[in-house]
Amino acid sequence: MSMKSESLQQMFENALADIRQVRDAFTPTLSPQEVGKITSVTTGIAKVSGLPGVGFEEVLKFPGNVYGIAFNVDEDEIGAVLLGDYWQLHAGDEVERRGHVMDVPVSDGLIGRVVTPLGRPLDGRGPVTSTKRLPIERPAPSIMNRAPVTVPLQTGIKVIDALIPIGRGQRELILGDRQTGKTAIALDTIVNQRGQNVLCVYCAIGQRASGVAKVVAALRDQGAMEYTIVVVTEGNDPPGLSYIAPYAATSIAEYFMEQGRDVLVVYDDLTHHARAYRELSLLLRRPPGREAFPGDIFYIHSRLLERATHLGNEFGGGSLTALPIIETEAQNISAYIPTNLISITDGQIYLSPSLFELGVLPAVDVGQSVSRVGGKAQRSAYRAVAGDLKLAYAQFEELETFARFGARLDDDTRKIIEHGRRIRACLKQPEFAPVSVPAQIAILLALTGELFDSVPMDRMTDAEHAVHEAAANIPAEVCARFESATKLNDKDRRTIIEIARSSLAPFQLTTPSEGRGRRNP
Numbered sequence: 001m002s003m004k005s006e007s008l009q010q011m012f013e014n015a016l017a018d019i020r021q022v023r024d025a026f027t028p029t030l031s032p033q034e035v036g037k038i039t040s041v042t043t044g045i046a047k048v049s050g051l052p053g054v055g056f057e058e059v060l061k062f063p064g065n066v067y068g069i070a071f072n073v074d075e076d077e078i079g080a081v082l083l084g085d086y087w088q089l090h091a092g093d094e095v096e097r098r099g100h101v102m103d104v105p106v107s108d109g110l111i112g113r114v115v116t117p118l119g120r121p122l123d124g125r126g127p128v129t130s131t132k133r134l135p136i137e138r139p140a141p142s143i144m145n146r147a148p149v150t151v152p153l154q155t156g157i158k159v160i161d162a163l164i165p166i167g168r169g170q171r172e173l174i175l176g177d178r179q180t181g182k183t184a185i186a187l188d189t190i191v192n193q194r195g196q197n198v199l200c201v202y203c204a205i206g207q208r209a210s211g212v213a214k215v216v217a218a219l220r221d222q223g224a225m226e227y228t229i230v231v232v233t234e235g236n237d238p239p240g241l242s243y244i245a246p247y248a249a250t251s252i253a254e255y256f257m258e259q260g261r262d263v264l265v266v267y268d269d270l271t272h273h274a275r276a277y278r279e280l281s282l283l284l285r286r287p288p289g290r291e292a293f294p295g296d297i298f299y300i301h302s303r304l305l306e307r308a309t310h311l312g313n314e315f316g317g318g319s320l321t322a323l324p325i326i327e328t329e330a331q332n333i334s335a336y337i338p339t340n341l342i343s344i345t346d347g348q349i350y351l352s353p354s355l356f357e358l359g360v361l362p363a364v365d366v367g368q369s370v371s372r373v374g375g376k377a378q379r380s381a382y383r384a385v386a387g388d389l390k391l392a393y394a395q396f397e398e399l400e401t402f403a404r405f406g407a408r409l410d411d412d413t414r415k416i417i418e419h420g421r422r423i424r425a426c427l428k429q430p431e432f433a434p435v436s437v438p439a440q441i442a443i444l445l446a447l448t449g450e451l452f453d454s455v456p457m458d459r460m461t462d463a464e465h466a467v468h469e470a471a472a473n474i475p476a477e478v479c480a481r482f483e484s485a486t487k488l489n490d491k492d493r494r495t496i497i498e499i500a501r502s503s504l505a506p507f508q509l510t511t512p513s514e515g516r517g518r519r520n521p
Contacts, residue, residue, distance in 0.1 A: 036095045038062070039077065044086055044238040045283045048078040048095045057137065059098040064088050067118070068095075069102055069240065072284050079284045081240035083118065101137065104248040105130035106255035111199070114216055114230040117241055117248035122232055123216075134255060136247040140306035147312040152377045153264065153321050156192030156434025157185065157362060159427040162386040162444055163393075164349055164369045167377025168198075168262050169310025169319040173341050175326040175333060176351030181362050182325045184431050185349065186266040187215065188362075189323065191222045192434040193264060199256050200228040201265045203249035206242040206272035209234045222432055242276035250307050250320075257311065257318035265308070269325035270301060274337050291336050298340045305344050333368070347371035361428060366393055379437070380487045385444040389423065396420020415453075422452040425460040437482050439471040445493065446500040454508045463507040470503035 036050030046068060048060065060068045060080050066089065072079030082089070105119040107130040114123040117136070121128055149167035166172045174182050190200045202219070204212045212232050219225050231249040233241045246267050253263040267273070274297055281294040289295045301324075308322035326341050331353065333342070342348055347370045355363035375383070399417050403409060409417070426447055429435065435443075446452055446467055455463045478492050488496075 034097045036078070038089060038091050038093045038095060040091055041082075041086060041089045042283055044082050044240050044280065046080045046082055046086065046089060046095075048080050049076065051078055051095065051097060054078055054097055055101075057101050059100060059102050061096045061098055062089055063093045067098075067102075069244070071280070072286075081243065081280055081284075082238055083240045083244070084238065086238060101135050102244060103133040103135045104251050106132050106134050106252050110229045110252060111227065112225050112229070114232060117231060117233060117245040119248075132255070134251040136244055136251050137303075138251060138254065138307065140303070141309050141311060141315075145312055145315050147310045147317070149310050149319075149373050149377050151262075151310075151319070152374070152379055153189075153198070153262075154192060154196065154437065155185070155189040156436075157188055158429055158435055158440050158443065159362060159364045159366065160185070160349065161378075161437075161440060162382055163366055163390045164347065164364070164371045165374030165378040165382065166321065166323075166347075166371060167310075167374045168321050169308065170347070170371070170373045170377070171305050171308045171322040171324070171345040172371060172374070173324055173326060173345040173348040174351070175328055175338055175341075175348055176363070177328050177331060177353045180351040180353055180356045182327070182351055183215065183268055185351075185362055185364075186268060186323050186325060187218060188431060188434060190219065190228060190264065190266065191224050191432055193227065194223060196262075198227070198262045198264055199253075200224070201231065201249050201253045201263065202228060203231045203246050203265065203267050204233065205245050205267065205269060206233055206235050206237070206276060207268065209236075218432070239276040239279045242272060243280060246270070246273055246304055250304060253320050254307065257320045258316055260316035260318045262319045262321070264321045264323065267304075267322065267324040269327055270341060271325075271327040271337060274301070293336065297337070298344075301341060302344050305341075346373045359428075360424060361430070364427075366390060367397065379482060380485055381437075381441050381482045382444075384488050384493075385441055385448060389444065389448060392416075393420060393423050396423065419450060419453055421457060422455070422460060423447055425457065426452065426464050428461075435468065436471070438474050438479050439468045441482060442471040442474065442496050442500050443467050445496050446504065449497055449500075451497070451500055451504055455504060456507075459507050463504055466503040466507065467500050470499050473499055 034051060034053055036048045038046050039049050040047045054070050054073060056070060056073050058070045060070060062068055066082060066084035068080040068082045070078050071081045105128055109129040113121060113128060115121055115128060119128055149169040151168045153166045153168045155161055155166065174185055176182050190202065193200055216230055219228055229252060231245055233245045249265060253265045256263050277300055278293050282288060286294050305322055305324065308320045310319040311317055324341060326338055328338055350365045350368040351363045352365040355365060395416060399413055403417060426443055443464060452463060474496060478495060481488060
């Protein structure tokens with residue numbers, strides 16, 4: 001009897017050991033109770049019940065392969081933002097928890113592709129190959145992980161590179177009224193990154209499908225899609241997709257930044273992003289504030305743009321430069337959303353409708369534009385050449401307004417106005433025509449040396465083009481100093497001035513006068 005009981009005891013212990021082993025190897029999963037039901041569906045929003053353990057911003061799966069994000073986590077009900085074709089959902093449909101926050105696939109396979117914020121391809125070239133996913137919402141790098149912004153991001157646009165420079169790791173806001181060329185500046189900057197070892201991410205937020213197609217076609221024609229990723233939400237997409245689009249684009253950019261690469265992100269535009277968030281918040285019954293925007297509208301943009309930075313060398317040394325675009329109404333840059341973004345970013349490029357109507361393209365208002373970081377990152381050659389250009393241009397604009405009243409002008413005032421008109425003419429630039437650094441330096445030196453002042457206004461375009469072509473004759477050792485921190489010496493300046501003077505000789509009717517502020521090169 002004792003042997004039988006010992007045998008039973010042994011069997012019991014073995015069974016218990018097996019149970020413990022199974023228990024230790026068991027990975028907890030979502031319980032069957034974590035399947036809820038839709039109680040109501042509206043435009044881009046679903047109310048869900050029966051998910052007591054759901055977390056904030058957790059992904060939910062709806063019927064028909066539609067995903068959503070838990071936005072309002074109340075005691076009895078979940079307010080979910082839908083990211084797909086919500087019109088096929090009905091009250092009573094089951095909802096599953098996914099156990100993770102929204103993420104996006106990241107890999108080198110995204111380069112040259114057009115995708116949605118969920119990583120789904122839109123270019124008809126098959127699925128995106130990726131072995132890694134990153135959350136779309138990630139904490140910004142800490143202050144101790146960042147390095148100063150010291151390397152310039154050349155846009156190829158003379159007025160920006162000379163007067164409103166941008167550094168790699170900076171956040172520079174582009175703002176202006178509708179149809180003033182905001183997207184054109186961003187696209188020119190992307191095109192100019194060819195051969196600069198800068199990867200570009202263009203994020204279209206709630207744009208018209210025809211407009212996005214035009215942008216993609218332009219980038220492809222310019223050969224820029226080889227180093228560009230396009231993240232797209234169209235105007236007829238659910239507002240939830242427009243809301244997550246810039247965060248997804250930033251996570252894709254951060255994947256490359258953490259590999260030590262320099263990345264440029266364009267958000268086109270954050271006006272649509274703010275409106276999409278306002279629409280979601282109002283549908284979710286969140287309290288409205290100023291202009292019906294929710295109280296955390298500042299926070300959604302600040303936590304996005306704070307992710308733009310230049311990492312220290314011990315963290316790879318990569319950088320993420322952000323160019324957010326915002327649309328103003330009736331030139332009101334003191335409106336709610338523009339002032340929020342101006343306070344978050346490191347400067348702004350303001351495009352004036354008045355200049356646009358006059359044909360001054362790009363229509364950059366130099367007086368209202370500023371870069372709070374780029375001056376530190378600007379090349380020494382630019383600082384030496386363009387130091388007084390902004391002041392001279394500002395003086396010209398004030399005097400030009402005064403001269404319209406028909407007042408009698410003295411000789412010095414007339415010279416300032418004539419000089420300013422040539423500055424404005426030289427700062428004009430057609431789209432998709434980036435200007436190299438040597439050509440920009442030569443043109444700016446000729447401007448500050450007043451070599452253009454004797455060129456008739458109707459020949460300024462040809463004269464500037466001649467200097468542009470002549471810049472190819474600048475000695476290689478001088479061009480090498482453009483790229484370094486070395487300042488231009490007097491010999492370098494004389495060399496460039498003589499090249500510019502020779503190229504302008506056929507266009508000058510008279511020799512340049514010894515005008516006010518004339519520098520002897």
